[in-house]
Amino acid sequence: MSSPRVVVIGTGYVGLTTGACLASLGHTVVCADTDQGKVDRLTGGRVDILEPGLADLVTTGIANGRLSCVSTTEPWFAQFLGQAEMVFLCVPTPMGAGGLADLSILESVVKQISDVLPPGCTLVTKSTVPVGTATRLTWILRRDDVAVVSNPEFLREGTAVRDFLHPDRIVVGSACREAAGRVAALYASLSAPTVLTDAASAELIKYAANCFLAVKLSYANAIAELCDRAGADVVDVAEGMGYDRRIGQEFLAPGPGWGGSCLPKDTSALLQLADSLDFEFRLVRAAIDTNIRQHKRVVDKIRDVVTGTRLGSLSQVRLALLGLTFKAGTNDLRDSPALAVAALLREAGAELVAFDPAVHPGDGQAAGLPFALTDNAYQAARGVDAIVVLTEWPEFRELDWPRLAAAVRIPTVVDTRNLLDADSLIQAGFSWTGLGRPPHTAPRTTTSVRIDAAQTGESPFREALL
Numbered sequence: 001m002s003s004p005r006v007v008v009i010g011t012g013y014v015g016l017t018t019g020a021c022l023a024s025l026g027h028t029v030v031c032a033d034t035d036q037g038k039v040d041r042l043t044g045g046r047v048d049i050l051e052p053g054l055a056d057l058v059t060t061g062i063a064n065g066r067l068s069c070v071s072t073t074e075p076w077f078a079q080f081l082g083q084a085e086m087v088f089l090c091v092p093t094p095m096g097a098g099g100l101a102d103l104s105i106l107e108s109v110v111k112q113i114s115d116v117l118p119p120g121c122t123l124v125t126k127s128t129v130p131v132g133t134a135t136r137l138t139w140i141l142r143r144d145d146v147a148v149v150s151n152p153e154f155l156r157e158g159t160a161v162r163d164f165l166h167p168d169r170i171v172v173g174s175a176c177r178e179a180a181g182r183v184a185a186l187y188a189s190l191s192a193p194t195v196l197t198d199a200a201s202a203e204l205i206k207y208a209a210n211c212f213l214a215v216k217l218s219y220a221n222a223i224a225e226l227c228d229r230a231g232a233d234v235v236d237v238a239e240g241m242g243y244d245r246r247i248g249q250e251f252l253a254p255g256p257g258w259g260g261s262c263l264p265k266d267t268s269a270l271l272q273l274a275d276s277l278d279f280e281f282r283l284v285r286a287a288i289d290t291n292i293r294q295h296k297r298v299v300d301k302i303r304d305v306v307t308g309t310r311l312g313s314l315s316q317v318r319l320a321l322l323g324l325t326f327k328a329g330t331n332d333l334r335d336s337p338a339l340a341v342a343a344l345l346r347e348a349g350a351e352l353v354a355f356d357p358a359v360h361p362g363d364g365q366a367a368g369l370p371f372a373l374t375d376n377a378y379q380a381a382r383g384v385d386a387i388v389v390l391t392e393w394p395e396f397r398e399l400d401w402p403r404l405a406a407a408v409r410i411p412t413v414v415d416t417r418n419l420l421d422a423d424s425l426i427q428a429g430f431s432w433t434g435l436g437r438p439p440h441t442a443p444r445t446t447t448s449v450r451i452d453a454a455q456t457g458e459s460p461f462r463e464a465l466l
């Protein structure tokens with residue numbers, strides 16, 4: 001089979017990764033976007049988003065002619081569309097009124113391109129869209145000769161290229177099995193398990209998976225709170241849970257709450273879907289409520305540590321925030337829990353100064369931040385009453401903590417990601433408080449080890465105290 005001509009509309013995290021990766025698999029891809037500046041930068045090999053390996057794939061694709069970028073306002077765009085065999089929709093579907101997914105961009109694109117698509121073309125939705133969208137797009141298209149396929153994307157920011165090229169699974173759903181098969185064939189060389197299904201199931205798989213992850217994270221945060229109250233250590237609890245293959249180790253680490261461009265809007269959209277079908281999805285609602293509460297809980301913890309009481313005033317307390325992005329490895333600030341916590345701290349009267357390795361004072365996205373941003377952690381720490389770690393950037397572990405201790409007014413760290421080695425911090429002169437971990441404690445007192453029953457003649461179920 002010859003490689004199909006693919007057009008990808010929307011060149012953000014999903015679209016650009018899709019376009020560059022499909023080109024790297026040997027397909028001929030045109031990436032289109034409304035943002036002319038972005039298209040120009042991409043054509044020059046410059047990628048705005050922080051994604052390991054993406055810039056290289058873009059440069060290589062452009063150099064070998066398999067990838068090109070075009071603005072949707074250029075005449076070439078219609079020309080490429082007129083020859084496309086597959087068109088991927090990767091445009092935003094943000095949270096709209098009442099928590100519903102806002103499909104206005106997606107629908108306007110479909111209206112705009114419907115007359116231009118050639119007969120036999122396949123329209124593929126990669127954006128996250130509610131159940132029923134494929135049916136709706138088919139109706140908007142009004143083209144019997146163009147099939148609509150749902151192919152939701154599961155990549156994670158920070159590891160987008162790796163996730164795309166080594167997916168856990170590929171999901172393709174359509175009323176037209178033949179078109180679904182053609183889309184699945186694009187990924188054949190990846191040898192991933194492929195779920196071929198109807199469009200509604202494919203659309204729901206994406207929400208069901210994301211909302212399950214949100215529930216798991218809220219559960220982990222609730223367990224961390226229980227650990228705080230019960231004097232248990234959430235790191236050991238999570239490890240002990242995670243060895244159970246039915247549970248797994250991932251998504252068990254507590255933090256300041258889940259966020260990013262997907263989980264908040266997808267949980268809301270699933271709730272809306274459930275409501276519309278007269279089903280009260282209490283589990284997902286509880287996960288959202290737990291998440292909102294988590295921001296507040298983190299602020300209470302900071303208040304407790306800094307003032308000595310949960311009712312203390314944070315007015316004029318100076319705090320250095322380490323990390324603003326919603327997770328490490330990305331420069332994406334959308335719906336970051338760090339920003340939610342920062343907003344509550346500001347409301348409580350705290351004075352904030354922040355440092356994030358991926359967000360720089362001159363950046364466009366930094367412009368709207370309602371607090372000071374510095375270029376390095378040492379500057380941020382100058383004269384503060386506490387340092388608060390909000391994103392799990394590994395480089396924070398490598399900071400010169402004795403130097404930071406000399407810079408702060410009070411050497412206190414609240415580590416909402418349980419990222420840092422408490423022992424080293426205490427040696428550097430700090431007090432350290434994590435989430436769900438005994439405060440000020442340094443090393444873990446227990447560790448799980450494998451003990452061979454044949455060697456010891458004892459039960460293999462033993463915990464070794466160090």
Ligand code: NAD
Nearest residue numbers: 010011012013014033034035090091092093127128153157
């Ligand atoms: P993004 O904001 O990073 O990128 C969207 C791109 O679309 C931007 O470059 C924007 O300029 C462009 N665009 C907007 N309107 C357009 C139009 N009318 N025509 C052409 N281009 C247009 O968004 P994203 O994070 O890539 O998300 C896209 C979709 O993928 C969403 O539905 C999202 O839920 C889903 N998704 C995102 C992720 C993720 O981790 N970011 C993962 C899986 C699925």
